[in-house]
Amino acid sequence: MGQALSFGLTQYDVEELKEHCDNRFTQAEIEGLYKRFRALDRGRKGFISHEEFQSIPELSINPLHTRMGQVFNHVNFKEFVHALRATSKRASREDRLRLIFAIFDVDNDGRVSAEDLELMVRQLAGTSLSEEEVTTVVEMALRDAGATKNGLSFEDLATALEGAELNMDVELPLAY
Amino acid sequence: MTDASESRAVTGGTGLSGAMSGLRHKELSQSELRELDFKVSRGSQDARDDSRAENAIEDYVVKSERSRLSQPSSTVLRDLLDISSFVQDAAAAIVDDSFLRCFQSQSSDPWNWNIYLAPLWLIGLIVRYLVLFPLRLLLLMGGFLLFFIAFFTVHAIFKKDPVRRARWERALVQFQCQVFVASWTGVIRYHGPRPVNRPNHVWVSNHTSMIDYIILTAYSPFAVIMQLHPGWVGFLQTKVLNCLGCLWFNRTEVKDRLIVAERMKAHVQAPDTTPLLIFPEGTCVNNEYCVMFKRGAFDLGATVCPVAIKYNKIFVDAFWNSKRQSFTAHLGKLMTSWAVVCDVYFLEPQKKGKDESAQQFAERVQRLIAERAKLQIAPWDGYLKYYTLGVKHPDLIEKRRKVFADRISQYIKPKAQDHSEVNGSGKFGADQAGPRQRPVTRHTS
Numbered sequence: 290m291g292q293a294l295s296f297g298l299t300q301y302d303v304e305e306l307k308e309h310c311d312n313r314f315t316q317a318e319i320e321g322l323y324k325r326f327r328a329l330d331r332g333r334k335g336f337i338s339h340e341e342f343q344s345i346p347e348l349s350i351n352p353l354h355t356r357m358g359q360v361f362n363h364v365n366f367k368e369f370v371h372a373l374r375a376t377s378k379r380a381s382r383e384d385r386l387r388l389i390f391a392i393f394d395v396d397n398d399g400r401v402s403a404e405d406l407e408l409m410v411r412q413l414a415g416t417s418l419s420e421e422e423v424t425t426v427v428e429m430a431l432r433d434a435g436a437t438k439n440g441l442s443f444e445d446l447a448t449a450l451e452g453a454e455l456n457m458d459v460e461l462p463l464a465y
Numbered sequence: 466m467t468d469a470s471e472s473r474a475v476t477g478g479t480g481l482s483g484a485m486s487g488l489r490h491k492e493l494s495q496s497e498l499r500e501l502d503f504k505v506s507r508g509s510q511d512a513r514d515d516s517r518a519e520n521a522i523e524d525y526v527v528k529s530e531r532s533r534l535s536q537p538s539s540t541v542l543r544d545l546l547d548i549s550s551f552v553q554d555a556a557a558a559i560v561d562d563s564f565l566r567c568f569q570s571q572s573s574d575p576w577n578w579n580i581y582l583a584p585l586w587l588i589g590l591i592v593r594y595l596v597l598f599p600l601r602l603l604l605l606m607g608g609f610l611l612f613f614i615a616f617f618t619v620h621a622i623f624k625k626d627p628v629r630r631a632r633w634e635r636a637l638v639q640f641q642c643q644v645f646v647a648s649w650t651g652v653i654r655y656h657g658p659r660p661v662n663r664p665n666h667v668w669v670s671n672h673t674s675m676i677d678y679i680i681l682t683a684y685s686p687f688a689v690i691m692q693l694h695p696g697w698v699g700f701l702q703t704k705v706l707n708c709l710g711c712l713w714f715n716r717t718e719v720k721d722r723l724i725v726a727e728r729m730k731a732h733v734q735a736p737d738t739t740p741l742l743i744f745p746e747g748t749c750v751n752n753e754y755c756v757m758f759k760r761g762a763f764d765l766g767a768t769v770c771p772v773a774i775k776y777n778k779i780f781v782d783a784f785w786n787s788k789r790q791s792f793t794a795h796l797g798k799l800m801t802s803w804a805v806v807c808d809v810y811f812l813e814p815q816k817k818g819k820d821e822s823a824q825q826f827a828e829r830v831q832r833l834i835a836e837r838a839k840l841q842i843a844p845w846d847g848y849l850k851y852y853t854l855g856v857k858h859p860d861l862i863e864k865r866r867k868v869f870a871d872r873i874s875q876y877i878k879p880k881a882q883d884h885s886e887v888n889g890s891g892k893f894g895a896d897q898a899g900p901r902q903r904p905v906t907r908h909t910s
Contacts, residue, residue, distance in 0.1 A: 325560055328569060345565065346845060347558035349855030352866045353551045361559070376556040389548060410545065410873070415863050417870030425877050430542040449542045457553035462561040 310374040402440035567754040608644030642683040657811030670772035672744035674785035687742035748847035755840040773837035777806035
């Protein structure tokens with residue numbers, strides 16, 4: 290008769306999840322994330338809704354809150370862990386670049402087009418930049434990258450961010 | 466900002482520091498955050514507090530600017546794409562946040578799933594639900610019956626003698642509260658001197674559940690300021706507790722809040738009234754944390770008597786999660802547990818210092834209560850339970866967006882900057898030539 294402290298995660302589950310995120314998280318971290326996931330998922334639906342996401346005050350004042358809400362839209366726990374792996378302290382540079390690319394790739398077609406970039410700049414800069422300024426900036430940026438009509442590929446993004454620190458580690462809560 | 470380090474010392478102890486780390490790395494400390502939040506939640510009533518909050522934002526903006534400028538020169542593309550700090554902030558909030566922690570029930574670990582303990586637990590369960598609960602319900606109902614008969618009789622008899630009527634009614638309410646406490650076998654230890662009726666005093670306490678009020682009034686009657694509830698609780702509030710001079714309001718109605726503020730002032734200054742009790746957190750917290758104290762109680766010019774209430778979770782968690790549970794269900798939970806164990810501390814009355822703002826005074830009293838009741842202070846306004854911070858205060862997002870926009874707009878508005886930068890070999894032209902120069906020249910030509 291086991292005490293259900295791990296909330297029903299079996300060793301198989303944990304190992305599968307660890308593999309799914311390329312061992313970026315330890316077992317203890319996965320358990321901590323699972324506890325957090327269950328706390329956010331108020332209705333015990335198995336996924337996190339948009340409203341539940343927006344109810345985190347610290348997140349709701351983040352300029353990226355809408356886009357993060359889309360990236361984390363209705364994620365189940367497996368997707369949750371996978372999306373967060375870039376913020377582990379064991380994450381590789383590529384993990385981080387992949388996450389940034391996924392955030393910029395709004396229409397999810399594998400390239401960051403001018404439209405994607407425009408949408409993102411609007412979210413990041415808000416009303417402080419006018420429409421024309423946004424268009425100018427996006428044009429400039431794409432020209433800098435020597436991008437084709439289809440926009441930036443993942444490699445273009447990686448080149449542009451070469452040398453940038455990209456620090457996005459976060460301290461994870463532990464389950465116990 | 467003298468108390469910034471102190472409040473960080475109180476909060477920084479354990480888990481909260483992790484939760485706040487996403488913001489911490491930006492040097493935006495908790496007390497600064499509290500000021501921002503405080504400022505927006507009060508509107509612009511107090512110009513001085515406004516400017517303090519402005520300063521906090523200014524500092525934050527200036528620091529970000531400085532750190533940007535100290536980095537090696539960059540391109541517009543790179544500045545656009547490097548969103549790592551926003552992602553870090555967002556992820557830190559996703560994996561852990563200090564707000565939701567304040568309102569999570571503490572579920573105790575199951576101990577009974579064991580062949581030896583399970584039968585004992587089962588016997589306990591039967592005793593609690595089939596023996597204790599009916600007895601307690603009977604006691605409560607009997608108490609209510611006696612109380613209502615006596616109360617409305619007194620109400621009718623002493624119509625012409627309001628002083629005596631008030632004394633009787635007070636005693637009856639206290640009796641009924643004692644019946645309530647008995648109905649959960651309340652094991653309550655009161656520490657400190659018993660409160661007395663005096664003008665110009667106000668009692669403030671941390672808030673875990675509506676039973677806080679019952680527990681305090683069972684010892685000494687209080688008038689309270691509380692949200693008006695629907696159902697039978699609302700009936701008691703409007704028909705019975707009004708005799709103590711309690712004030713009811715609707716949290717979300719701004720007009721109500723103003724009326725209450727007026728009446729609160731009148732109540733405190735009146736010579737012979739029931740002591741006034743205020744829960745400055747404005748919402749129920751899980752008795753592990755203590756959220757921001759609202760300023761109202763500390764603005765009255767009255768002496769503030771802090772009360773700390775600490776529940777022992779050994780048998781039942783007294784936190785009332787009003788979003789998940791009705792008050793009746795909450796009472797049911799308490800009445801089917803073995804006992805409610807609780808310590809109440811009446812602390813030394815505090816006066817506002819000469820050069821202390823109401824907000825600083827509130828924070829000082831909050832620290833006293835938090836220390837006594839072993840609570841961790843969280844910087845959030847408890848009303849965030851009822852609205853989304855970003856939706857209600859878009860200016861908080863805009864402030865952060867502006868930093869980003871400023872960084873970007875230096876590439877397209879070279880004329881606004883120092884002229885030397887426009888002249889070809891500015892700060893982003895010296896070591897690298899190439900396509901980045903083009904927009905600059907285009908604008909100058």
